[in-house]
Amino acid sequence: MTNAVEARGVGKVFSSRSGDVSALEGIDLSVADGEFVSLIGPSGCGKSTLLRLIADLDTPTSGELTVFGKTPQQAREAQDYGIAFQQAGLLPWRTVTANVELPLELHGIGKAERAVRATELLSLVGLDEFAGHFPHQLSGGMQQRVAIARSLAERPSLLLMDEPFGALDEMTRERMQTELVRICAESGAAVVFVTHSIPEAVFLSQRVVVMSPRPGRISAVVPITLGDVRGEGLREDAAFFAAVTAVREALHGTPVTARGVDLR
Numbered sequence: 129m130t131n132a133v134e135a136r137g138v139g140k141v142f143s144s145r146s147g148d149v150s151a152l153e154g155i156d157l158s159v160a161d162g163e164f165v166s167l168i169g170p171s172g173c174g175k176s177t178l179l180r181l182i183a184d185l186d187t188p189t190s191g192e193l194t195v196f197g198k199t200p201q202q203a204r205e206a207q208d209y210g211i212a213f214q215q216a217g218l219l220p221w222r223t224v225t226a227n228v229e230l231p232l233e234l235h236g237i238g239k240a241e242r243a244v245r246a247t248e249l250l251s252l253v254g255l256d257e258f259a260g261h262f263p264h265q266l267s268g269g270m271q272q273r274v275a276i277a278r279s280l281a282e283r284p285s286l287l288l289m290d291e292p293f294g295a296l297d298e299m300t301r302e303r304m305q306t307e308l309v310r311i312c313a314e315s316g317a318a319v320v321f322v323t324h325s326i327p328e329a330v331f332l333s334q335r336v337v338v339m340s341p342r343p344g345r346i347s348a349v350v351p352i353t354l355g356d357v358r359g360e361g362l363r364e365d366a367a368f369f370a371a372v373t374a375v376r377e378a379l380h381g382t383p384v385t386a387r388g389v390d391l392r
């Protein structure tokens with residue numbers, strides 16, 4: 129089966145007047161179809177850059193990168209992935225439904241089909257009753273759920289998420305994590321998820337990829353063997369704490385202090 133993401137020796141150098149910054153070097157990473165992989169590491173280690181390369185928002189300066197066996201550009205054109213970032217990025221003048229329908233509208237899907245899909249998606253993220261509301265009438269967590277619904281609109285086989293819950297309070301954040309696990313199980317999408325929180329990475333992922341900076345490299349890959357059913361109870365489980373410790377130790381094994389990483 130073709131992997132969702134396949135990176136071989138991927139590097140990214142940003143050139144500027146003040147010199148070159150090697151944001152990524154020698155990145156080898158495979159993400160299987162349907163797999164949930166988190167990227168974690170200190171600020172500036174290249175997590176967002178790697179996600180942007182996969183999303184075809186930027187191009188590697190070395191190595192090979194494929195998304196479902198295609199170039200990132202081909203995968204973008206085929207609408208193989210959806211994107212959700214820290215800010216929900218909803219259009220304030222459009223209702224919740226109209227925001228979710230936006231990608232479908234842009235790709236010429238008819239009105240009736242759009243409406244059916246939007247209803248399905250709002251039900252998936254538990255916002256059926258808010259279809260006619262505007263973004264400012266929703267809490268931050270609800271807005272983020274709309275953004276996730278929108279990222280799923282075209283049934284992507286891959287979700288690219290950059291700290292999507294970073295701006296939420298701890299309780300909402302945990303609830304969103306539980307919902308994301310359920311949504312992924314239902315949609316079968318693979319996920320590449322950037323986070324600063326070790327417990328969040330452990331709760332969500334099948335594998336946690338630990339990165340180190342200057343240049344950005346993968347320093348460890350920690351498999352999380354907590355099974356597919358991840359309910360609230362898991363957060364109190366000894367196996368969960370053991371996995372959190374394993375990731376924390378992998379992070380501390382990096383040559384620089386894990387600055388910017390939430391060690392709670």
Ligand SMILES: Nc1ncnc2c1ncn2[C@@H]1O[C@H](COP(=O)(O)OP(=O)(O)OP(=O)(O)O)[C@@H](O)[C@H]1O
Pocket residue numbers: 142143144149150151169170171172173174175176177178344388
């Ligand atoms: N467009 C750009 N031009 C120049 N340098 C850049 C650019 N984008 C990122 N960088 C540099 O590349 C490195 C990696 O940045 P990136 O944003 O990928 O890190 P990150 O791990 O996502 O950080 P954070 O956790 O703080 O979000 C940093 O040194 C950053 O300054």
